[in-house]
Amino acid sequence: MQMDEQGYKQVTIFIIDDDDVDFMAVQRCVQQLRLLNPIIRARDGVEALQMLQQQQVTAPYLILLDLNMPRMNGLEFLEQIRHDPVLSTAVVFVLTTSSADEDKVAAYRHHVAGYIVKHSPQNGFLNLFDMLEHYWRIVELPSQ
Numbered sequence: 001m002q003m004d005e006q007g008y009k010q011v012t013i014f015i016i017d018d019d020d021v022d023f024m025a026v027q028r029c030v031q032q033l034r035l036l037n038p039i040i041r042a043r044d045g046v047e048a049l050q051m052l053q054q055q056q057v058t059a060p061y062l063i064l065l066d067l068n069m070p071r072m073n074g075l076e077f078l079e080q081i082r083h084d085p086v087l088s089t090a091v092v093f094v095l096t097t098s099s100a101d102e103d104k105v106a107a108y109r110h111h112v113a114g115y116i117v118k119h120s121p122q123n124g125f126l127n128l129f130d131m132l133e134h135y136w137r138i139v140e141l142p143s144q
Contacts (some may be wrong), residue, residue, distance in 0.1 A: 011136040012061035015041045016048040016077065017095070018069045022118065022125075026064075029125040035133060045072030049080055052087055060141035062132065065112075067096040067103055075103070078110035089142050095128070 013030075017023055023041055030039060040057050042048035049072070051057055067074035074094060081087040094107045094115045104115050116128060 010060075011037055011141060012058045013037050013039045013132075014048070014051075014057045014061045014063045015039060016043075016045065016063060016069070016074070017041070017066040018043045019066065022066075025125050026129075029129050032126065033129055033133065035129065044069040045074065045077030045080070047071075048077060052081070052090075053084075060136075060143045061090070062136065062141070063090055063092040064095045065092050067094060067098050067107070075106050075110070078107065078112070082110050091139075091141060093132070 015026060042051055065074045081090055092112045094112050095118060097118050099117045107115050
């Protein structure tokens with residue numbers, strides 16, 4: 001895992017979400033917390049899968065995945081990457097408006113690292129990124 005001169009782990013944040021407002025809120029949070037991590041975005045599962053397969057997302061990375069998207073939703077995306085020998089180890093956090101138990105169970109069956117329900121975009125994202133920063137400072141992520 002790459003580190004800069006201050007020992008900061010360089011983890012790419014890969015956001016898979018079609019909601020522009022949520023994406024802008026994420027960008028504001030990252031700036032507010034002064035995180036140096038690159039952010040890459042896909043608007044649905046089809047685009048995300050192509051980007052991962054074409055290695056357009058630099059490892060190590062964390063995926064923040066929405067469930068409700070056009071073309072290929074989050075659960076369909078999880079199904080695809082968990083059956084791909086190269087992508088199956090990806091660390092995925094679901095970040096969605098759905099608090100339905102069946103969505104939670106389906107996501108955890110696909111071995112997500114966490115299931116986070118979006119409440120208020122600004123404060124919720126600040127708490128999320130604060131937690132994620134601690135996560136990637138402690139956890140060793142695969143670099144391929």
